[in-house]
Amino acid sequence: MLHPFLRRVCAALTLCIVLTAPAVLLTGCGGRSAESPVPTQQMPARSMEERRASLGPYMEATTAYNSTMLPLSLAVSTTVSDLRQGKHLTRITLPPLSKLRRELDAAHAAPGGTGVYPDVDAATEELRSTLEELAPLADQMENYYAAGAYTTDGCA
Numbered sequence: 001m002l003h004p005f006l007r008r009v010c011a012a013l014t015l016c017i018v019l020t021a022p023a024v025l026l027t028g029c030g031g032r033s034a035e036s037p038v039p040t041q042q043m044p045a046r047s048m049e050e051r052r053a054s055l056g057p058y059m060e061a062t063t064a065y066n067s068t069m070l071p072l073s074l075a076v077s078t079t080v081s082d083l084r085q086g087k088h089l090t091r092i093t094l095p096p097l098s099k100l101r102r103e104l105d106a107a108h109a110a111p112g113g114t115g116v117y118p119d120v121d122a123a124t125e126e127l128r129s130t131l132e133e134l135a136p137l138a139d140q141m142e143n144y145y146a147a148g149a150y151t152t153d154g155c156a
Helices: 004-027 048-084 097-109 118-147
Strands: none
Touching: 048 097, 048 118, 097 118
8 A cells, every 4th residue: 555645646647647737738749839820721712612613524524434444343453453464355344534634634624623622633633644554445345255356366
């Protein structure tokens, strides 16, 4: 059993820790003080409706793609897995990359489609550049299997 004085000291320290911990945790780790607020990013003055409308075409494009991919995800992953293993397939299922690319290009070209959200613009540009490479390859593979060219060239 601890000495009564030590028990009081431990109780006082525990009480101090319990009372000061929330204040310390809520102030952050040496961040800016309340006197110097974080400067806000200068964005053009746009209404909330305009900002929502600018995301609409992107949301439609990605929602259409995702709703198509949900039922096809198992078939696509099986196709990709089989192709990686070198299996000779007679048909393939690939994601509709060309359609997604067309819809993202249309969303990008729409009035007010860019400049509202810089992070969305950057992600869209990255995705569009990736689709620029992958969509033609997916189309070529789909055409190859649709035409039955694998029967004449031995899946070369």
